[in-house]
Amino acid sequence: MRILVIEDDATTGDYIAQGLQQEGHTVEWSRNGRDGLIVAQTHDFDVLVVDRMLPGLDGLSLVRTLRAAKNLTPALFLTALGGVDDRIEGLNAGGDDYLVKPFAFGELSARLNALARRPQMREATVLAAGDLRMDLIARSVTRGDQEIDLMPREFALLECLLRRKGRVQTRTMLLEAVWDLNFDPQTNVVESHISRLRAKIDRPFETEIIRTVRGAGYRIDP
Template sequence: MKLLVIEDDATTGAYIARGLREEGQAVDLVDNGRDGLVQATAGAYDVLIVDRMLPEIDGMTLVKTLRGAGNRTPVLFLTSLGSVDDRIAGLNAGGDDYLVKPFAFGELSARVAALARRPQALEQDTKLTAGDLTMDLVTRQVMRAGRKIDLLPREFALLEHLLRRKGRVQTRTMLLESVWDISFDPKTNVVETHISRLRAKIDKPFPTELIQTMRGAGYRIEG
């Protein structure tokens, strides 16, 4: 497995690279975003490990640039920014996984291995559809019947979750865990509020409703 580590902290970068090499991986190490972008574009890597707070070009911009250019190499964000909003922002920028510092090396290694096992699926899933609705995960653009629909980051994440599970009922708990990273019921109406906002944008202006409420169960999208 060939890996690229983009980490500006010399101690952390050396620690990660040494540990991965001891496991038999081929590892390149870069300490800034500009060189990291060049290296990621030029090299054929199985996984990129990217710090969010980098000099020259920050990690979020680096990954967005790669995705915009059609590069679908799996990305693990590694950062001290660990709030729910930070993780959502990282995933919405094109990251595939998110690990917060300080971290256990064993967990990092396991996450990298899991990402390396599914690059082909990621390559195939750059566009999601339901009826006349399309979502482009590279350009972050949503269209329905030829009309562009502007979504806020969490609306986009919610719609992506439903589209990836088209035809399957998603409970409130599933949505809280996937979209908001909340593993308990906080007695909030955040799911219902965002479903309502999504419907106002992707359903109400059109003759056919895609988002269905399954009474007592949850929500699903058809098409």
């Protein structure tokens, strides 16, 4: 599994990360709530391990923000707050499980495996923004009543932007998601494909769909 651990305590975080890696999982570790939220929003994980009391952004607010953005990645709260009201609050915030510190690593591992086995809500097969619609099954794109013919990379780029509607996607994020490339400062492949995409879905119409966020990247507004 790909697991994101959001834990500010160095000893606990290192213990969890090493244990999960020894079991064969890929683990990323964020040490504060704000960084953890960014990583959770911009990368795909099978499950999250979230401490409740985090610097920058507390765990409850972090999970609430993810759920509001339709991010349904299973989240396990790991915390010293073990009262009944605390557990209820965590589950109501969007948590899928709750484990109290101190904990046995074997129990943590078993709970994460159980969360990963749960069927997730069916992913949307039609993405939309304004009058732009993308049908992922039919592999078609329309704006209003006009069908738009896209090349495979253009389709993948637009899908990436639509799936993260309202959030800025940096050049590096798009390179990794669409071309499976690490950051290369010499390539302009993102810019050239954005330009070609705009020529097809923006310029023939009155309203622009793709926004440039200067110095940051690109975004499609909800």
